[in-house]
Each structure stands twice: as C-alpha cells, then as structure tokens.
Amino acid sequence: MSSVTQKKGFGAHVWDYLTTVDHKKIAIMYLAAGTLFFAIAGFEALLMRIQLMFPESTFISAGLFNELLTMHGTTMLFLAATPIIFAFMNAIVPLQIGARDVAFPFLNSLGFWLFFIGAVFLHLSFFLGGAPDAGWTSYASLSLYSPGHGIDFYILGLQISGAGTLISGINFIVTIITMRAPGMTFMRMPLFTWTTLVSSSLILFAFPPLTGGLFLMLVDRMFGANFFDHTMGGNTIIWEHLFWIFGHPEVYILVLPAFGLFSEIIPVFARKRLFGYSSMVFATILIGFLGFMVWAHHMFTVGLGATANAIFAVATMAIAVPTGMKVFNWILTIWGGSIKVTVPMLYALGFIPSFVAGGVTGVMQATAPLDYQLHDSYFIVAHFHYVIVGGIVTALFGSAHFYWPIMFNRALNPKLGVLTFWIFFIGFHLTFFVQHFLGLMGMPRRVFTYMGGQGWDLFNFISSIGAIMMGIGVIILVIDVLLSIKSEPVNRRDYWGDGRSLEWAIETPLPFYNFKQTPLVRGFDPYWIEKEEGNKEGMVYAEPLGEIHMPNNSILPFIMSIGTMIAAFGALYSPWGDQVQAGTATGAPAVVSLALIIGGLGLTIACMIIRSFKDDLGFHVTVAEIESIEADLANYRATGKKGGNK
C-alpha cells in the first residue's frame, strides 16, 4: 500500500476517482458534480429572469423558456441540492459515528455513478433535439403530448439517477444503524446523523413511487401503453398522485439534512449544547412521518372533493408544529450563548427568519380555499424558494465554509465568505419577496412573458436585479473556492476551536482509514467531553492499534452505470414510441433499439454477476503500515512536504 501522500500522475488520479470507494473521495465527487449542475441550473434561472425583466420581452422564445424552466427545477432539486447534501453526508456522517467507511462502499460508488450518468444523460437532451418542457412535475396531461424526445430524456435520466439516490439512501440507513462506534447510542448521535438517517428512510419510501410512476410514463410514451391516457381508459390524475407521493417527501429529504447541518453549526458557534436534543430527534421523525400524509396539498385544485381537501389541509398544517419546535430549539440554543458570528453562523442566522417566512406561506397555502387563489401563481414560486433557498441553499453554503477544513484541509476565506453571504442574501430576498405580491396581483407562474401596465413591471424588474445579485454572490463563492486551493493547509483538528462532535476530533489531512483506532463515545457531544476533561489526544479509543480492514477499489460501478445509459438510448429511440409514430421524433429501427436495451442492461447485469461471484474481501493495512502512514502525515503537517520515497 502506498501512502496517501505519494505523488501520482494525472491519469492515475482520474483512475483513482473512477474506481474509488472511499467515502471522502465520493463526497468530493458529489460536491463537484452538484456544484456543476447548480451552476448550470443557476444560469438557466438567470436567463429566465432576464427574459422576465421587462414586459413582452423577446430575449428567449416561449418554447425555450419552457425547456429552461423544466431543466432548472429538475436540475436544482435532483442534480444539485440532492448531490451536494450527499456530499456532506458522505464526508461527515462516517466520521461523526466513528466508522471507517459506509456499510457498502461499492454501492456508494455505484450510487454516485448512476446519479452522475443519469444527470449527464438528461443534459444531453439539449444537444439531441430539445430538452424536456413540461415542468419538473411533468404532469401526464402535458408530457404525453410533448413532441420530440425531451420528456423521454426526463423519464430515463431521472430513472437512472433516481436508482442511484435510492441506493445511496439505503447505504446510509445501514451505515448509521450498524456502524456506530462503541458508546454511540441512538440518543447520542449528532443531529446531522439523525437527519441523514430519517432523510434516507424517506428516500427509501418515497423513491419507489416515483420509479413506478416514471416506469408507467416510460411505457406510455415509448412503448405504446396508456396508463395515463384518458382517451384509452387511463387516468392522468394517477401520475399526479404518484409524483406528489414522492414529491412532497422529496422536499423533506432535502430540508431535513439542512436542518441537521444547522443543528451542528449553531451549537458550535453559540458555544452551548444544542437546546432540546431529544425533542429535535422526535420532531425530525415526526416530520418524516407526516411528510407522507400531505402530498395532495399540491392538488387542491384538481377536484378531489371537499373532504379530501380538508383532510390534507389539516395534515399539512400539523407539520408546522414539529417544524416550529425545531425553530424554537435553535433560537434557544443561541439564546444566552457566547456567540461567534463566523461565516457558517451568519448563514444560520440568515436561515432562521427566511425559513420561517417560507413556512408561514406554506401554512397559508395549506388552507385549501385560499390555495384556490394562490395555486399556480407567483406566490407559490415565492413560497418554495423561501424554503429551498432560505432553508437548503443557505445550509449548503454555510456548511461548505464549516466543513471545508475537514474535506479539503483548507479553509475558505472568511472575508469573501461574508461578502458572498450579504450579496447572496440580499439578492435572494429582493428576488423572491416581491414575488409574493406578484402572485397576489394575479401573475401566473410558468409564463414566459406578460403584458406591461398591469402593475407587475416594477416588481419583475426588482426580482431580476435580485437574481443577478445572487449570481454575483455565487461567482464570488466559486472564486473563494478556487483561491482556497492555493491557500495554506490547515493541518489540525478542531478548526473552529469549538467543535463538539467526533468529526472535529480527527486531525486533517485524514488518512484513508479515518480514525486509526475506533474511538470510544462517552456521551452526547463526545469530543466536547474529552476536551472538557483535558484530553489532548482527541479521543480515547475503544481498541488497541490493530490491523485495519478496508475495501478494494472497483471500476464496475462506473461500467454498470454506462450500461444503463446505453439501454436508456435504446428505449429513447424506440420505434414504438408515441411521438416517433406521430412523426414528431426520430426513432431507430427495432433491432437497433432492442440491441441497445438488451446490450446495455446485459452489460450492467454482467457486472453484477462478476461482482457477486468474484470474492472481493478487501485488504488489510498492517500495524507497521499504519504507523508509517501516520508518521508521513505528521511529517507533512510539520514541514508541509509530501512524504518522500517511502
């Protein structure tokens, strides 16, 4: 085994990342890919806001606007927010529970590659005849009749990346349940680990309905079935139900880890134990449950009937209770603390009022009669951006600053961080606050332009200016990240000086096996306890230094993902597709289509068979090797030089 600090060529680096099963490297890949898609989707949003800056603008066409709108929403939720959250889960959760890696490192890599290949596939639509254009909800009554292959890209791309997300979700559930260090009982787990567990369980229960729905739509569009086609005895409303049964939990899948991240940040910088830990855990689980009972609040105007609307309205309002508990707990954690306003804390302080604003409009929308007025207006756009940007994006940006030292052994620049925060935060409120009023004045959502002189012009202009400010904020953040590459390595544990949970007890840069001995957890906030007792070594350990068993790298996950992409092209160009038969889309001959489907899936299955029959027991790092790696790292921390020719 070569040590982590040895120099490698570029090709070797690429190979390393293609085959890696190390949760820390997979985290970096999730972060890089998520940021890429965040940038793409942000660019799409800017184009839309420029189009809407002035009435009757002709900057982009109606058709292109629909494509941008759809790709923006889909990309932001599935391909930007989700992977960046997975990045933090991968980077931090195994450290927080004192594990060497996740439970299934191979599946972790497979989850990433499926997500990434699905995302790339979806984006190829821009070059292969047009992107999907029926909104991120892709209601069947629209999408079944959308010409071209756009919707097919949506279906297949989400099917692939959704499988990746499901796999990763299961992996985290098993990891957190079975791989906690000795002493780390459930009620000692940090809140980010808790929210990861609950959010992964939501993934487990919510993604299968989406997969089922997408599959029905796939055979409807590409193989001539009629599940959602009412002219053939199908029912278009079923898609809406299946989509929202997934769709509402999805918003909690994203926002719960964000809550968890803030529950880590706030106690560190308030320098006080998290207030109401057990009520936080309880609230998280309750939100997870209730999240499944409310999906029809997206369908109040469909005509489900007064009884159904009333039930779902009350269930929706009930979620505000556990959410409110959390908000009060954060405030009470800050109250009376000796507060350090660092960049992550700034994001946390900005998050609380912004998210509350989004929650309040949510309860307004939950009032079914009022929602008849608000539905499909800009009010909705304002609401969900307050929860998504105010709740999730602030968490991601704040945590990037918070966890950068652990992930990269570098720190982001606090001055640039503060600058980003203010530009982004002011831009965010400018963009979305006025949209509440646009909605109340009757401006519908998902329109590519509007007539002047209806009192909407000024607010739309303000909104676009805000969007440009958010764009500038993000660019400064990216510059900050690029500058950090050349900055001094931090080479220490507990970068912020007030870390409480296990991840701060380990010195950066981390060896690939994390803790050299599994730590012993003696209570909630274990690292804090050790510091209080004057322990300078980080932690006490639960085992003597011994051989470490680690998993081998593998290229199979990447090949399996490529296989699904090949099969997806086969289905996409199926000659039996509705649009192909109607002559609005190109199809391939039946043999080609079938060959691609069978060949692609065959490749994937072949890899699965290889994986199942070839025993891969991993490798052992001997005590001598561990000592040499630790010595190398210590030398690097002291002198800044990478380990020599060991």
Add this chain to the structure above:
Amino acid sequence: MGHETHVEVRTQAQYEYDKAHSRAHMRKQVVNFAIMIFLTFIAFAAVLADFSPTFIIPIILLLAGIQVVLQLYAFMHLEDRSTHMVGVIEFFIWSAAFIAFTFFVAFTTIIWWGNY
C-alpha cells in the same frame, strides 16, 4: 476487524439439540406454507363462487393483508427475536406498511371510487 472462519466442533448433545430445533422449525414452515396455500385457495374460491364484487374485493384484500404479515414473520424471519437490530427492522417494515396503507386508502377513495 479481521475475517476469521470459525470451524466449530459440536458435541453429541449439541447435535441432538440442533436437530430437534431444526425439526421444530421445519414443522412450523410447513404449517405456515399450508395456511398460505389455504388463504390463497379461499380467495380463488370466492371469485369462482361468483359472489358480488362488493364482497369479494374486501375479502381478497383482507386475505392479502394477512398473508403479508404471515410471510414477514414466517418466511422473512421477523419472528426471530435474536436477529441483530430486529426492532429497528420491524419499525421500518411497519412504517412502510402504514405509509403504503394511506396511499391505498387515498387511491381507493379519491381516485377509483365511483370511477368504474
């Protein structure tokens, strides 16, 4: 964290005990299997006997529900209390069942009821 393969030498008493144990287990499996076949048979019989759909549908659903529970405990080893983390596994399964049940109720009442 090494992987050692255990080779256990069993005493005669242990061997007898294990054997009795497996036999009891096997008997239980067979009985459960028979119950399941019987429940399935009732479902088919109800349809064959041409009862009214308002009777057949709830009966079939009820039998299906019973089968799910039986299979989880008998064949998926949920009854084996010594399984690692069996409480957590049960919690997940019952949560899933509860959630799926709400979907089922919602679909039958607000989509399909009176639509066929």
